[in-house]
Amino acid sequence: MPYGHRTPEQRTESAHPTAPGAGERPHDPRLLRRVAVASFIGTAIEFYDFYIYGTAAALVIDGAFFPNLSPVNALLASFSTYAVAFVARPLGSVLFGHFGDRLGRRSVLVVSLLLMGLSTAAVGLLPSYDTWGAWAPALLVLLRFLQGLGLGGEWGGAALLAVEHAPSDRRGRYASFPQLGPSVGFFGATGVFLLLSTWVSDETFRAWAWRVPFLLSLVLVGVGLLVRLRITETPSFRKAADQRTEAVPIAGIVRRHPRELLLGSGAMIVTYGLFYTATTYCLSYGTKTLGVGRTPMLLASMAAVVFLAAGTWIAATGSDRFGRKPLAVWGTVAAAVWGPLIFPLLDTGRLPLIILGLGGALFLMGVIYGPMGAFLPELFPVRVRYSGAGLAYSLGGVAGGAVAPLVATRLQSAFGSASVGWYVSAMAGVSLVCLLLLPETRERGITDF
Numbered sequence: 001m002p003y004g005h006r007t008p009e010q011r012t013e014s015a016h017p018t019a020p021g022a023g024e025r026p027h028d029p030r031l032l033r034r035v036a037v038a039s040f041i042g043t044a045i046e047f048y049d050f051y052i053y054g055t056a057a058a059l060v061i062d063g064a065f066f067p068n069l070s071p072v073n074a075l076l077a078s079f080s081t082y083a084v085a086f087v088a089r090p091l092g093s094v095l096f097g098h099f100g101d102r103l104g105r106r107s108v109l110v111v112s113l114l115l116m117g118l119s120t121a122a123v124g125l126l127p128s129y130d131t132w133g134a135w136a137p138a139l140l141v142l143l144r145f146l147q148g149l150g151l152g153g154e155w156g157g158a159a160l161l162a163v164e165h166a167p168s169d170r171r172g173r174y175a176s177f178p179q180l181g182p183s184v185g186f187f188g189a190t191g192v193f194l195l196l197s198t199w200v201s202d203e204t205f206r207a208w209a210w211r212v213p214f215l216l217s218l219v220l221v222g223v224g225l226l227v228r229l230r231i232t233e234t235p236s237f238r239k240a241a242d243q244r245t246e247a248v249p250i251a252g253i254v255r256r257h258p259r260e261l262l263l264g265s266g267a268m269i270v271t272y273g274l275f276y277t278a279t280t281y282c283l284s285y286g287t288k289t290l291g292v293g294r295t296p297m298l299l300a301s302m303a304a305v306v307f308l309a310a311g312t313w314i315a316a317t318g319s320d321r322f323g324r325k326p327l328a329v330w331g332t333v334a335a336a337v338w339g340p341l342i343f344p345l346l347d348t349g350r351l352p353l354i355i356l357g358l359g360g361a362l363f364l365m366g367v368i369y370g371p372m373g374a375f376l377p378e379l380f381p382v383r384v385r386y387s388g389a390g391l392a393y394s395l396g397g398v399a400g401g402a403v404a405p406l407v408a409t410r411l412q413s414a415f416g417s418a419s420v421g422w423y424v425s426a427m428a429g430v431s432l433v434c435l436l437l438l439p440e441t442r443e444r445g446i447t448d449f
Contacts (some may be wrong), residue, residue: 043185044180048186057078085402088144092394097387100160105157105164106161121214121215149449158178164446165234171210176288179372192216194299253388264376264388276404286346311362312367315327316364320370328367332368337358343357
């Protein structure tokens with residue numbers, strides 16, 4: 001059934017988002033709790049894996065794998081290996097989305113978690129340049145690519161797991177759980193590095209202790225698998241499978257939903273730009289340019305990510321009442337205003353003002369990011385939803401996340417820190433245009449084929 005031509009029952013569900021639609025089955029509270037935990041814990045673990053690399057890239061990867069380059073070029077090389085995963089993420093979205101749309105959400109999420117976790121642990125075991133020479137950075141790039149593939153398949157499935165199980169009037173609320181995963185994953189990743197910075201000397205940290213967070217991933221993945229193997233397939237996919245699945249989901253997206261894909265990707269740019277500027281780049285900028293200690297900067301990052309979690313929860317749950325689009329639009333406008341204020345606050349070198357600068361950026365990122373957990377899946381029909389939502393999410397990461405630390409490093413070197421803030425505002429402008437061109441989706445039926 002083409003998207004947009006719905007049965008009377010599906011139109012009834014769309015017309016009454018604040019109450020279960022006609023034919024909507026009662027929801028088991030225990031199942032909903034299991035789904036919320038499974039979608040949350042998986043994204044938290046996967047983003048922990050992803051973020052420990054970002055932290056290591058800012059602090060130690062340059063010296064361990066690119067010791068023969070100048071400081072600026074070594075940092076750029078380190079951030080370039082970091083960017084590789086963002087290039088791989090759309091490929092992961094296509095690959096895992098294909099099987100997720102044809103075979104189901106649950107089994108694909110188990111595979112994505114395993115791929116991400118094993119690749120992360122392997123980084124912790126990889127010898128440095130001094131031991132393996134050029135093979136070390138080459139294998140680092142490969143492992144980072146595999147990390148990106150795994151994460152590219154993770155978000156779309158986790159969001160769909162929550163959205164497709166949720167009651168029609170609480171999709172934003174349940175979609176907030178996978179959206180909170182990045183906050184918790186980043187907090188955990190930064191906390192582990194902070195503890196190591198406190199417990200061991202700088203020499204020991206650079207010699208081997210930086211590998212510990214990567215090896216911890218094996219334990220976390222085991223926990224995540226236990227949780228995910230207990231959940232059931234989503235009702236929307238079971239219903240779609242009874243009808244007909246798309247032979248090549250990505251082809252269906254390109255033919256019938258290119259507008260939603262491109263605009264959804266553009267809407268995500270500012271969230272990635274805010275996050276990776278305020279975390280990965282600012283961690284490097286604070287420690288290496290401003291001379292702020294590693295421990296204070298890690299503490300500032302951990303404090304700021306609490307603002308991200310707050311913004312995510314407030315906006316995601318509020319989107320069930322006010323709509324996805326209005327909250328994302330206002331958050332993007334505010335981000336454009338806040339961008340030029342970030343670096344003057346950081347340049348003071350005072351910890352409370354550094355936290356204010358980073359915390360304000362991440363809070364606004366959460367206001368935009370929170371509604372996206374329901375917004376992007378609702379843009380696409382169920383037969384291509386895994387592929388469409390996941391690819392839109394990942395393509396936004398290429399433009400906003402992969403290049404942000406690289407562009408910020410070059411801008412700061414050439415024009416000073418103020419230019420980085422204006423770069424953030426420019427990304428917000430692009431996302432704002434895309435958001436304004438997208439429709440509101442809160443009242444759409446989630447079982448449309």
